[in-house]
Amino acid sequence: MKHWKSAISAFFLAAIPVPGFATDPSSDASVLLQVDVTSTAASTQFSLAELQAFPVVSFETETIWTDGVQQFTGVSLAALLGHLEISEGMMELQAVNDYVVEFPVSGAVEGGPIVAYERNGALMSRRDKGPLWIVFPYDSNPAYQTEEIFSKSVWQLVRIIVKSEG
Secondary structure (H helix, E strand, O other): OHHHHHHHHHHHHHHOOOOOOOOOOOOOOOEEEEEEEOOOOEEEEEEHHHHHOOOEEEEEEOOOOOOOOEEEEEEEHHHHHHHOOOOOOEEEEEEOOOOEEEEEHHHOOOOOOEEEEEEOOEEOOHHHOOOOEEEOOHHHOHHHOOHHHHHOOOEOEEEEEEEOOO
């Protein structure tokens, strides 16, 4: 009975729109991601079209949340931060359900994590861990196969807050 109630709750929570953020990731003008930089009070919002304008990164990997090898496509977290001229500090990665985890900007390296907007060639719905998911190429590097990295693999990502170190 308890599992049934959890499933019903999850279904309704997935359907609740988040103010200011897209519920339909295919809408070009809807905000999917906001990046705030506390040291400059700068805030940048990205739509799907704006994220897709970055160089596209794709890789195949297995995850602990899916069955079999999956193909993820998105923008390199390093490229996104580079575009915003962010090279140091600590990020707070925030999901739609208020899950928050810290991740150093130095961990956003080429060949590392991406902000994925597609899985297996299709946009991800909120129900499928989308519309944005921080994904690491887990299979290509044993350093990405740790509980710490798994905890930083934020799905339903809506905001990144960059804080200065020190």
